[in-house]
Amino acid sequence: MENTDRITLQKAFLHFRTITRHRHVVRNNCFKMGLYFQGLTHDLSKYSPSEFWNGARYYQGTRSPNVRERELFGYSFTWLHHKGRNKHHFEYWIDFFKTDPTKPDGVVPCPMPDKYVAEMIADRVAACMIYKGDAYDKMDSIRYFEKEEPVLKKIVHPDTRNKLKFFLTMIGEQGEDATFKYIKEIFLTGKDKGRWERELEESLS
Numbered sequence: 001m002e003n004t005d006r007i008t009l010q011k012a013f014l015h016f017r018t019i020t021r022h023r024h025v026v027r028n029n030c031f032k033m034g035l036y037f038q039g040l041t042h043d044l045s046k047y048s049p050s051e052f053w054n055g056a057r058y059y060q061g062t063r064s065p066n067v068r069e070r071e072l073f074g075y076s077f078t079w080l081h082h083k084g085r086n087k088h089h090f091e092y093w094i095d096f097f098k099t100d101p102t103k104p105d106g107v108v109p110c111p112m113p114d115k116y117v118a119e120m121i122a123d124r125v126a127a128c129m130i131y132k133g134d135a136y137d138k139m140d141s142i143r144y145f146e147k148e149e150p151v152l153k154k155i156v157h158p159d160t161r162n163k164l165k166f167f168l169t170m171i172g173e174q175g176e177d178a179t180f181k182y183i184k185e186i187f188l189t190g191k192d193k194g195r196w197e198r199e200l201e202e203s204l205s
Contacts, residue, residue, distance in 0.1 A: 003072050005057050012056040015065070019046045019055065022130045029122035032180040033188065038088070038119045045085045054078040062131055087112075088119035090156045090164075109157040117163050118183050124168070125176060138175055142168040158203035159196060163187075 023043055030039030045051055055078060058065035066076040083091040095108040112120070121141075128140040145152075145168050152161055167187075170179045186192050 007053060007057045011059040014061065015056040015059045018130060022126050025126035025129055026122050029125060029180060030119060033118050033184045035115060035118060043086065045082055050081045051078050087116045088123055090160055094155060107155055109155055111157045111159045114188055117160060118188060121167050125171065139172040142172040159200045162199045162203060163196060
């Protein structure tokens with residue numbers, strides 16, 4: 001596919017506005033869960049030259065610029081830069097072990113710390129809100145998860161996947177505020193630790 005995408009002043013402005021609005025929504029979501037530092041520092045790498053100018057070049061408005069970049073090149077350089085600097089992405093927590101016979105594909109998913117699972121949920125909800133606009137509804141995040149679930153089963157640690165699915169489902173059924181309250185008061189305080197240990201054991205059995 002020929003790359004005809006160009007950086008324009010308009011696209012740079014629109015991209016800046018989109019990522020800033022996204023950060024504001026994530027910040028508000030994180031604050032509701034008591035994650036103040038993460039809310040303030042979320043996705044700051046998007047303003048770095050390595051990410052910002054490519055984001056402006058491939059700006060879409062209705063989807064991530066990374067998708068357009070992948071269509072053109074088969075991968076996204078911007079995403080490679082981003083995921084290696086932001087711990088709220090499960091891709092940050094994927095290792096590779098090329099000499100372990102028990103892992104023939106070499107992929108070693110690692111469990112995410114709970115505070116980053118919570119930030120990932122805030123991020124996914126915010127992305128749906130920004131890209132869907134007035135058409136957003138609380139089921140959007142779990143619908144997106146269900147589309148990618150067959151792939152996630154191969155590359156995301158089962159503990160992380162269990163938690164992500166549970167909370168995105170809760171958002172769809174009970175809404176964002178109730179879910180963020182549960183995450184702040186129960187999940188991040190470890191009061192439901194036994195639940196996740198049981199679910200992980202069942203996933204691995």
